[in-house]
Amino acid sequence: MTLIAFYGFAGLYLLSGLLVVTLRNPMHAALSLVLAFFSSAALWLFLQAEFLALLLVLIYVGAVMVLFLFVVLLLDINLAVLREGFIRWLPVGGAVAIAMAVGIIAALYTELEDAAGAVALPADYGSAAWIGQHLYTAYLYPFELAGAVLLVAIVAAIAMTHRGRRRRRAQDPAAQSRVQASRRVRLVQLDKDS
Amino acid sequence: MSVPGPLHFLVLGALMFCISVAGLFINRKNMIVLLMCIELMLLSVNMNFIAFAHHLGDATGQIFVLFILTIAAAETAIGLAILVVLIRKRDTINVADMDQLHG
Numbered sequence: 001m002t003l004i005a006f007y008g009f010a011g012l013y014l015l016s017g018l019l020v021v022t023l024r025n026p027m028h029a030a031l032s033l034v035l036a037f038f039s040s041a042a043l044w045l046f047l048q049a050e051f052l053a054l055l056l057v058l059i060y061v062g063a064v065m066v067l068f069l070f071v072v073l074l075l076d077i078n079l080a081v082l083r084e085g086f087i088r089w090l091p092v093g094g095a096v097a098i099a100m101a102v103g104i105i106a107a108l109y110t111e112l113e114d115a116a117g118a119v120a121l122p123a124d125y126g127s128a129a130w131i132g133q134h135l136y137t138a139y140l141y142p143f144e145l146a147g148a149v150l151l152v153a154i155v156a157a158i159a160m161t162h163r164g165r166r167r168r169r170a171q172d173p174a175a176q177s178r179v180q181a182s183r184r185v186r187l188v189q190l191d192k193d194s
Numbered sequence: 195m196s197v198p199g200p201l202h203f204l205v206l207g208a209l210m211f212c213i214s215v216a217g218l219f220i221n222r223k224n225m226i227v228l229l230m231c232i233e234l235m236l237l238s239v240n241m242n243f244i245a246f247a248h249h250l251g252d253a254t255g256q257i258f259v260l261f262i263l264t265i266a267a268a269e270t271a272i273g274l275a276i277l278v279v280l281i282r283k284r285d286t287i288n289v290a291d292m293d294q295l296h297g
Binding site for chain 2: 013018021037044046048049052055072090092093096098100113121122130131134139142149152160
């Protein structure tokens with residue numbers, strides 16, 4: 001039963017990956033990427049990574065893919081131009097992919113034997129509490145670094161795309177040093193009698 | 195419950211990685227599909243980490259996946275911001291049109 005479910009989700013995963021790569025319309029590609037994330041989360045549940053599977057659905061399907069879909073909606077894409085070279089590069093891409101797959105899988109089968117459950121796992125393996133205990137003790141500094149990286153990403157993304165009026169009263173040194181006395185002070189000759 | 199062994203998941207991750215590498219080749223013009231292929235690559239690598247974490251009963255793999263997800267989200271946000279600025283300036287997402295830095 002578990003194996004049947006595993007192969008079902010694995011097939012869905014690979015199929016959605018193939019659809020992302022080959023579909024003509026970027027909108028459909030983005031939607032099949034959502035399907036790939038969902039089936040990947042289901043596969044992670046087999047490995048008892050509950051918290052990460054939930055996180056994948058929440059963050060990726062809920063936030064990142066929505067961002068992707070918004071950007072695809074913003075585009076007015078000329079699909080014909082973007083598709084040129086698809087057939088021409090298909091043999092090269094396929095050959096590289098098959099060569100890589102054969103190499104990796106051969107290496108895996110020679111180096112590893114498929115022994116499941118070799119190690120006894122703790123009862124709360126993969127739960128949020130278990131991850132939190134490791135994350136906030138041994139991995140505290142990497143965790144804070146990840147927060148800093150996210151902050152930098154937020155600032156960079158907003159700084160790049162923001163184009164409203166910037167309401168700030170900072171100095172503009174270039175404008176300050178461009179100023180010439182003739183543009184600031186006007187000397188007028190006053191008539192004594194008037 | 196008989197869980198399939200780690201090799202199943204490793205092969206699955208390898209296959210997905212190869213599919214997305216092929217995707218990088220055949221979608222050379224479309225920048226947004228290139229970004230999606232990079233997402234797929236990161237996802238397939240995460241599969242390896244989780245399989246080994248389960249196999250070895252170790253926390254490091256799962257913690258690492260958490261960090262990969264974080265960095266991938268940051269990368270996507272910046273990549274899409276660059277894409278939006280590019281569309282605004284050049285009105286194209288064709289990779290072949292980005293030749294400002296050509297000598």
